[in-house]
Structure formats: structure tokens, C-alpha cells
Amino acid sequence: MSRKLLINIISIVVLAAIIITLPMALNNVYWTSILVIMGVNVLLVSSLRTIKLLGHISLGHVGFSLIGAYGSALLVMKLGFSFWIAIFLGGLMAAVVALALAYPFLKVKGIYFALLTLLTAETFRLIVRYWPGLTGGFWGLLQIPSPDPITIPLIGTINFANVNNYYYLTAVIVALSLLVLYRLERSHLGFKWIAIQDTEVLAQSVGINVKWHKMLNFAIACFFAGLAGALYAHYQHSLSPDATSRFGVLMSIYLVVYMVVGGESKFAGPIIGTVVLTVISEFGRALGEYQPMMIGGIAIFVMLLMPEGLIGLPKRVKLVYRKLLNQTKRVRRS
Amino acid sequence: MALLEIRNLGKRFGGLAAVSELDLDVGKGEIFGLIGPNGAGKSTVLNMVGGTLFPTRGKIIFNDQDVTRFPPYRRARRGIARVFQRDVLFRSFTVLENVLAGLSMSSSAGFIEIFFKGLSARNQEKAMREKAMEILQFVRLAQQADEMAINLPHGNQRALCLAIAMATQAQLLLLDEPLTGMNDEEIKTMMDLIRTLRDERGITSIVVEHNMRAVAGLCDRAAVLDYGRKIAEGSPKEVVDNPTVIEAYLGVEEDAV
Numbered sequence: 001m002s003r004k005l006l007i008n009i010i011s012i013v014v015l016a017a018i019i020i021t022l023p024m025a026l027n028n029v030y031w032t033s034i035l036v037i038m039g040v041n042v043l044l045v046s047s048l049r050t051i052k053l054l055g056h057i058s059l060g061h062v063g064f065s066l067i068g069a070y071g072s073a074l075l076v077m078k079l080g081f082s083f084w085i086a087i088f089l090g091g092l093m094a095a096v097v098a099l100a101l102a103y104p105f106l107k108v109k110g111i112y113f114a115l116l117t118l119l120t121a122e123t124f125r126l127i128v129r130y131w132p133g134l135t136g137g138f139w140g141l142l143q144i145p146s147p148d149p150i151t152i153p154l155i156g157t158i159n160f161a162n163v164n165n166y167y168y169l170t171a172v173i174v175a176l177s178l179l180v181l182y183r184l185e186r187s188h189l190g191f192k193w194i195a196i197q198d199t200e201v202l203a204q205s206v207g208i209n210v211k212w213h214k215m216l217n218f219a220i221a222c223f224f225a226g227l228a229g230a231l232y233a234h235y236q237h238s239l240s241p242d243a244t245s246r247f248g249v250l251m252s253i254y255l256v257v258y259m260v261v262g263g264e265s266k267f268a269g270p271i272i273g274t275v276v277l278t279v280i281s282e283f284g285r286a287l288g289e290y291q292p293m294m295i296g297g298i299a300i301f302v303m304l305l306m307p308e309g310l311i312g313l314p315k316r317v318k319l320v321y322r323k324l325l326n327q328t329k330r331v332r333r334s
Numbered sequence: 335m336a337l338l339e340i341r342n343l344g345k346r347f348g349g350l351a352a353v354s355e356l357d358l359d360v361g362k363g364e365i366f367g368l369i370g371p372n373g374a375g376k377s378t379v380l381n382m383v384g385g386t387l388f389p390t391r392g393k394i395i396f397n398d399q400d401v402t403r404f405p406p407y408r409r410a411r412r413g414i415a416r417v418f419q420r421d422v423l424f425r426s427f428t429v430l431e432n433v434l435a436g437l438s439m440s441s442s443a444g445f446i447e448i449f450f451k452g453l454s455a456r457n458q459e460k461a462m463r464e465k466a467m468e469i470l471q472f473v474r475l476a477q478q479a480d481e482m483a484i485n486l487p488h489g490n491q492r493a494l495c496l497a498i499a500m501a502t503q504a505q506l507l508l509l510d511e512p513l514t515g516m517n518d519e520e521i522k523t524m525m526d527l528i529r530t531l532r533d534e535r536g537i538t539s540i541v542v543e544h545n546m547r548a549v550a551g552l553c554d555r556a557a558v559l560d561y562g563r564k565i566a567e568g569s570p571k572e573v574v575d576n577p578t579v580i581e582a583y584l585g586v587e588e589d590a591v
Contacts, residue, residue, distance in 0.1 A: 180449075187448040188441060195435050198424040201386065205418075206502050207410035207439030 019171055023164045032163045033235075038278045039170040040232045043177050045258045045270040047224035050181055052264050053190060054217050055197035056106070059114045059252045061225050063121025064094040066247040068226025069233040070128060070135055073144040076234075083147035087173075087230035094226025095219045102215040121252060129241035140240035144233050166235055173231060177224050182267055184220065193217055250292065257295060261302045263309020272310050337362040337538050338383070338506060343392035345378055345562075352378045353562040356392070360506075360540060363532055367549040367556035367570065368542045371583055375562040376542045377419075380508050383540070384416045385409045396506065411439055415504030419511050421491045423483045423498075430479040432494055433466040436501025466501065473497045473527060489520035496527060500537075507531070507539045513548050525552050550574060558582065 023032045044061060051058050072090030075081040081089070105116055128135045135141055147160040147169065160166050184190055196203045196210055204210050232246070233239055241247060262273020277295060284294045306312055336359040343356040353375040360366045368376045381387040383394060385406035394402045401409055406416075424432050441462060447455050470476045473493040478486060483494060492512060499507050509528070513521050525548070531537040543549050549556055550570040557567040560582040566573050573579055 183448050188438065188443045189448065191431075191435070192438060194426055195424050195438075198426055199422050201406075201416075202418065202422045202424065202498070203435075204386075204406035205384065205410055205416040206436045206498060207407050208435075209405075209407045211405075 019175075020168075023167050029163050032167050034278065034282055036163070036167050036170050036235055037232070038275060039167075039174045040228045040235075041255070041258065041278065042271050042274045043174045043224055043228040043231075045255050045262075045274045046178055046181055046267075047221040047228070048255055048259055049264055049267070049270045050185070050221040050224075051218060052259070053185065053193040053197060054106075054214060056109070056113045057256060058117040058221075059249075059256065060117030060119075060121035061222075061255055062247045062251045063117070063124040064098055064222040064225040065229035065232070066121070066124050066128065066241075067094040067097055067229065069229030069239055069247075070141065071226065072230035073141055073233040073239060074134065076145055077141075077143075083145070083234055087227060087234070090230035090233075091223045091225075091227035094229070095223035098222030099215055099219040102218040103211070106211070106214040106218065118249065118252060121247070122249065125241050125243075125247050128247075135241070136239075138241070140238055140242075141233075142238045144237045144239065146237070147234055160234075170231055170235070173227070177227060178271070181224065185267060189213070189216070254295070257299045261299055261309055263306075263311030265308060266311045269309050269311035276310060336360060337364075337397060338540075339393075339395040340379075340383070341393045341395070343379070343382065343389050343394065345375075345382060345387065346390045351562050353382070353389075353559075356559075356562075356564055358557060358564070358567075360538060362505075362538055363536050364555060365528060365532055365539045365541060365553050367553035368540060368559065369544060369546065369549055369556055369573070370559035372544070374559040374582075376559055377510060378562075379559070380416075380510055380540065380542050384414065384508050410502055410504075413503065413505035414508065415499035415502045415506070416508045417492075417495045417499050417510065417512060419514070421488070421495065423491060423494060425484050427483055428480050429470065429475055429483050429486065429494060430463070430466055432483050433469055433497050433501045434462060436498035437462050437466060439502065469497050469500050472500070472530075489516055489523065492516070492520075492524060493527065496524075496531075500531070500535075505536075505538060507537060509539055509541045511542055511544070513543060513545055521548060528552065546574060 022035065026032060026035075044065060048058060048061050051061075068087075068090035071093040072083075072086040075086040075089055076083055101120065105113065105120075108116060129138055131137060132139075146166070149157050149159045151157045158165050160169055185193075192203070192208050192213055195206075195208060196213060200210050239245075239247075243249065245251075258273040258277055259270045260273070261277060262271065263269030277298065280298065281291055281295055284291050287294055302309060306316065308315075338358070338360040340356055340358040343353060343358075344351065345353045356379065358366075368379060370376050378387065382389045385401075385404055385408075389402065392402070393400060396409070396412060396414060399412065401412060401414075404412070424435055427435065441458065443455060443458070446452075451459075467476060467479065470479055473496060475486075475490060475493060475497065478490065483491065486494060496507075496512075507528075512524055512528070516524065528539055528541070529552070532539065541549065541553060553570050555568065556570050556573045558565050558573055558576070558579045565578050565582060566576045568576075
């Protein structure tokens with residue numbers, strides 16, 4: 001037990017050290033900006049998995065991300081809110097919309113839920129596209145300001161127009177969000193959510209308010225989708241409602257692919273999936289418009305050979321290793 | 335004093351009257367059998383008492399409280415627990431976790447416990463585990479506590495279903511065909527369990543069965559449904575000998591052609 005704890009602490013420290021030193025080691029604005037987007041995606045995919053705990057696959061997560069992104073940006077630009085409040089309000093807006101939609105949505109399951117969320121996200125995107133007065137419409141929302149600089153005694157003023165600083169901001173917010181999602185999953189709430197996924201009728205029969213828990217779960221997951229969207233908006237300084245933007249259908253599908261390739265059975269799965277696939281697709285940038293084909297190929301490969309996703313890889317390797325070991329033993333004996 | 339009172343209960347599915355004008359009283363500590371041919375409306379009655387179906391007319395009164403319009407989770411909190419027909423279990427949980435899920439509504443854990451577990455929360459968790467183990471001992475599943483629930487044999491899964499219902503601290507158990515698909519030994523164990531629950535904990539049960547022999551051996555009282563109407567009520571023996579009941583099960587004796 002204590003040995004396991006020690007290993008956990010060491011791996012967390014090592015991971016933190018890597019995350020902290022990465023931008024300095026890379027020393028490359030392009031790659032650091034990839035890391036920022038990756039962080040945003042990690043949060044999106046991890047919160048997508050929170051919905052998956054109930055057994056639902058949402059194809060509309062980008063829609064709630066869009067609400068957070070536009071919501072936060074507009075609060076800052078039109079109403080003069082501070083970034084630090086606006087990003088959380090952006091997340092909250094996504095959560096409120098999710099809560100309102102959850103009641104009718106969560107009555108359906110499986111493919112119907114996926115379709116419903118997909119169409120909802122598209123609706124959000126089209127509303128934004130055809131409301132130029134508020135959102136800039138087709139041209140998108142431009143000149144979204146960076147977060148206000150903050151002054152910390154002894155360290156000095158931190159200016160978030162700098163990519164490295166924004167990277168650290170993203171890292172901190174994403175890490176804290178993941179901590180919340182992880183604790184939620186391990187708490188009595190997560191326990192009840194998995195119970196609901198297993199069998200709704202029995203969950204009700206043991207006194208779990210299934211409707212409320214479904215709504216709560218969906219709202220929490222969409223809050224973090226909105227937060228991720230807000231983080232993206234103030235980094236990119238512009239938002240587009242285009243179908244090929246990160247609020248389009250393709251991105252929705254990518255998020256699910258990240259989750260499945262990483263392996264949705266464990267908390268770390270979606271994170272690993274996002275990191276690995278983001279890095280791979282960066283190296284595949286030369287393929288241009290054929291890039292999605294590569295991701296698709298990898299997804300098919302992983303699903304056929306590793307149904308548990310990348311997270312199941314160590315177990316598989318161990319299994320194969322043991323098999324080989326037994327074979328060599330048998331050969332020696334004979 | 336009846337624990338459960340059903341008054342003039344009716345349920346229509348479109349033009350079909352699945353249950354009509356049903357009056358039933360189930361006393362505290364009774365094992366009450368609900369029998370009848372296929373399609374007689376037994377399961378519909380059970381669903382209405384459990385809350386998964388709402389009646390079109392009539393009232394269901396439990397412990398002097400009108401629960402007719404309560405959703406299932408609120409009835410569970412009042413003390414009505416269901417044991418489902420097929421092996422409805424939490425598939426991704428171990429045996430112990432299944433019982434813990436049953437205990438979950440007696441936990442006081444709130445939002446704070448998500449991030450921080452104080453001493454009292456940890457003590458409560460420990461107490462719940464002990465209680466769950468105690469319940470598992472009662473249904474003789476303590477040895478299998480850490481096995482996955484779905485890996486248990488059929489009879490044990492049924493016993494676990496009962497354990498989950500017990501964990502909710504139910505006063506009234508709704509058992510939907512608890513003996514179906516069991517071998518003789520499993521049937522005996524299950525019947526003993528239901529009886530022991532009544533004798534040691536005063537738990538009332540309503541048992542839906544079409545196995546008449548089992549009902550006669552288990553129940554204190556029984557009612558027979560046919561086409562959604564109650565055609566007989568009384569001790570199992572009276573009910574079985576009732577000519578109307580025999581007619582409902584076997585059809586009317588006709589003169590030989």
C-alpha cells in the first residue's frame with residue numbers, strides 16, 4: 001500500500017516536472033501553442049468521459065465548449081468583465097444550458113443520445129453563425145483580449161500574451177479541473193453514476209434519484225467543456241463558427257476517437273489518447289487534407305488490436321511476455 | 335393495521351384494462367402471494383406498488399402515506415424495495431459494492447466529501463462496509479464479497495438481489511418471481527431466507543409467482559388475479575381449492591362431445 005503510494009507520488013512529481021520544463025526544453029513557440037491546445041483538448045475529452053460514466057456518448061461536447069468560448073469572450077469584450085471571472089461564467093453558461101437540455105435529452109440512450117447532442121451542437125454553431133450582431137457571424141469573433149496580467153509579489157507581473165505564460169495558466173486550470181473530475185468519479189457521486197449506467201431500475205429501487213444524477217452529471221461535464229472553450233478563446237484571440245473549426249462535427253468525432261483510442265475504462269485513458277494522437281497528427285501535418293485518414297487508420301488499428309485502448313497496453317504486454325516465458329520454459333523442459 | 339393498502343386500483347394500457355378495481359391489504363410481517371395465470375396483471379400491480387408504473391385510477395397507501403404518485407426512488411426511501419425478475423444487478427460492481435449501493439441512501443456524504451474525507455466520513459464508510467458484510471453473512475455470501483457480482487451462480491445472484499433490497503432497510507419487499515429458474519435446493523434456500531427476514535426483522539414481502547406449490551409453502555395469504563381482477567383471496571389452501579381459481583387456471587370443464 002505504502003509502496004504504491006510512493007510510486008504514485010514519484011510519478012506525479014515526475015509528470016509535474018515534465019509539464020513545467022517542457023516549454024523551456026522545446027523552446028519553440030509553435031510547439032508550445034500545440035501544447036496549449038492539447039491541454040484544452042485533454043479537458044474536453046476527460047469531461048466527455050464523465051458523461052460516459054452514465055453510459056452515454058455525447059457527440060455534442062463541442063457545442064457546450066462553443067457556449068463557454070463565445071460566452072466568456074463576449075462577457076469580456078462587450079460587458080468588460082475580467083477574464084478571471086468570465087472564463088468561469090463561460091463554463092457556468094454551458095452548465096446552465098446543459099441542465100436545461102438534460103431533462104429531455106437524458107430520457108434517450110445510445111445512438112439517439114449521440115444524434116441528439118450532435119444536432120444540438122450544430123444548432124448552437126449555426127445560431128452563432130447567423131447572429132452577426134452579437135457574435136460576428138460568419139466572420140467570427142475577432143480580437144478577443146488576452147487575460148489581464150496579474151501581479152504576484154516577489155515574482156512580478158505575469159503577462160499572458162506570452163505563449164509560455166498562457167501555457168502555464170492552461171496547465172494549472174486543466175490540472176485543477178482534472179483533479180475535480182477525478183475526485184468526483186471516485187466519490188459517492190461517481191459510484192452512483194456507474195450504478196445508473198449498470199441498471200437504472202435497480203438504481204432507482206435503492207433510492208438513487210436517477211433523473212437528478214443524470215442532470216447533475218451532464219451539467220458538470222458541460223461546465224468543464226465550457227471552461228475548456230473559454231481557455232481556447234482567450235488564447236486564440238479569435239473564434240470561428242465554421243464547420244471546419246473546432247466547433248464543427250469533425251472535432252466532435254475526434255474527441256470521441258481520442259477517448260476510445262486512449263481507453264475509456266480508466267481516468268488516464270482519454271488523457272493518454274489525446275496526448276498521443278495530438279502528437280501523431282502534428283507529425284502527420286504534411287499529409288494536409290488526408291490527415292483525418294491517418295487518425296481514422298490509427299483508431300481502427302487500436303480498436304481491432306487493443307479493444308481496451310492504449311491504457312490496456314501494459315496489461316497486454318505483460319500477458320504476451322508471460323506467454324513467451326511459459327513457452328520457453330516448456331521448450332527447455334522437453 | 336395494514337402496512338400497504340391498495341384501493342380501487344386500475345391501470346389501462348390504451349383500451350386494455352390490465353388491472354381494474356383492485357383492493358388489497360397487506361399487513362405488517364405478512365408474506366403475501368400474488369398469483370394468477372400469465373397476463374393476469376400481477377407484474378403490473380407490482381410495478382405500480384414499486385413506482386415504475388403509475389396507475390390510471392385508485393390509491394396506494396403505504397404506512398398511512400399516499401405514495402400513488404411517488405417516483406420509485408422516493409418509495410425506496412420510504413421503505414419499499416424491489417427484487418427484480420431477471421438478475422438485475424450492478425454488473426460492474428463486486429458483491430460487496432452491490433450491497434454498498436443498496437446502503438448508499440443511508441449515507442450522509444455530501445459535496446464536501448468529494449474532495450475531503452474527514453474522520454467522521456471515514457468512520458461512516460467503515461461502518462457501512464461492516465454493515466454490508468453483516469448483510470452478506472445473512473444471505474451467506476460473505477465468502478464471495480470481493481468477487482464480481484455477475485460471476486456468481488444464478489441462485490447466489492438472486493440472494494444478492496435480496497441482500498441489496500435488505501440494505502435499503504426496506505419494510506416491504508416486492509419479489510417478482512423469486513423462484514423462477516431455480517433448482518429445488520435453491521428454491522428451499524430462497525424460501526428460508528424470505529421467511530427468516532420476516533421472523534428476525536419483521537420484513538413484509540409481496541411475492542409474485544406462478545409456481546403454485548411454492549406459493550402454498552411460502553405465503554401466509556394469497557390473492558389470485560385473472561384478467562386484472564381479484565377473483566379470490568385467503569390462505570393459500572383456500573385459494574387453491576377455490577373453484578373460480580381452478581377454472582381460471584384450467585379453463586371451464588365442458589361436457590364431453
